[in-house]
Amino acid sequence: MQSTQRDTVWILGGTGVVGQNLLRLLRAQELDRVMTVSRRPLLDGTAHLARNLADSRSDFPCTRGDIVVNLTEQTSAELVRTVLQRGACFIENSASSDYMMTIREMARSVRGPGFLVDGCGVAPGLTNLLAYQVLQIHPNTRALEIVVDLGLGKHAGKAALTWFIRSLARPYTAKVERAWQVLSPADTEIRVQWRQGDQLSLALGFPFAEQQILAEELGPACDTVQCFLSMRPGWVTQLFKRLLGLGAGHETGTMTLSCGDQSEATAAVLARTLLAARQFSGVGPICPLxxxxxxxxxxxxxxxxxxxxxxxxxxxxxxx
Known part of the structure; x- marks a missing residue:
């Protein structure tokens, strides 16, 4: 993908917490024209295009060489198709397995020069990179357990927090011992130590998208890929455990990355991914992070x- 002075970064749903953090980072780099796309603009003068992204008829004038960052699951799959057909890079931030698999299927069906980069943020994102690092250092690894510890409130943003809570009651698909299984948060739990000297923290099985993305990308290299969620303060996770009636778990070797405020860390990974996408010379339709x-x-x-x-x-x- 060739970068030009007229290339534009389009941030879909860019008026939320992560979007505003990403805008600050892009302004500091002074590399791109940036446009937010959503129903309502920010009040700081950011260039904005008013669109209902959930409407399959919505469109915006992206062109080849542009970068489109999607921060909302309201964006229709048909709009994603249009973006890819025009030759833009579509960077996806979603942690929802159902939504992400729909976008992946759409990307595979497109005949166009654009490409999809998904799993960009903290979870998925950093978790995917950690998983690949584990396999690079320990190539005989057969099971990956991905555990995410998230704060509530402003650290996740209102939309993300709502999704986390709703997802605790949803069944999800994960690869366990070479077989795809339908699980729910009531089926699995583990306990992890985040820092030396800390007590073990409870983490519940959770439908993060990367357990499907990684199982698909890694193929037979791993027999098991499962995701777990721990929430802060710790009593919140304990409360859900009591409500769901869970059992016990285990832990082996670990890689732990502590990254501070989730929304700021997500924006940092997105901004760095955006720069890397400018240099990508491969062929789509999907470019793993x-x-x-x-x-x-x-x-x-x-x-x-x-x-x-x-x-x-x-x-x-x-x-x-």
Missing amino acids: PELLSLEQAFEAIHKVHHDASFRHTSPTILA
Whole structure:
């Protein structure tokens, strides 16, 4: 993809918490024209195009070389098709398996020069990069357990928080011991130690999109790919455990990345992905995030906005 002075970054749903953080980072880089697209504009003078993204008839004048960042699951699959057919890069932030699989299927069906980059943010995003790092260091790994610890309120944003709560009651599909299984948060849990000296924290099985994305991308390299969610304060996770009536779990070797405020970290990964997409010379329709971005590059981007971000790796324990 060739970058020109007239290339535009379109941020769909860019008026939310993550969108505003992303706007600040892009303005600091002074590399692109930026336009938000949603029903209502920001009040800070950001260039805006009023559209109902849930309407399959909605459109906006993106062209080849543009980058489209989607921060809302209201964006219709038909609009995604149009973006890809015109040759733009479509960067997807969704953590919803159902929505993400729909967008992936749409991308595969498109005959056009554009390409999709999904799993861009914290979860999925950093979690995908960590998973690839695990397999690079430990190629014989057969099971990946991806655990996300999220704060409530402003750290996640209102829309994300609503989705988290609703998803706790939904069944989801995950690859477990080489077989695709339909699970619910009532089926699985593990306990993890986030920092040395901390007590173990409860994490519940959760329908994050990366357990399907990674299982698809890694194929037979992994027998199991499962995601878990821990929420802060810890009593929130404990409350859901009591409501759902769960059992017990386990833990082995770990990679832990602490990245501060979720919305700011997500924006940092998105901004870095956007720059990498400019240089992508491969062929679509789907470009996995690890082909654009390394874990080191993502962590460096986050560290610029969160100087206390940290990374810890402990070797796996071989279980009998």
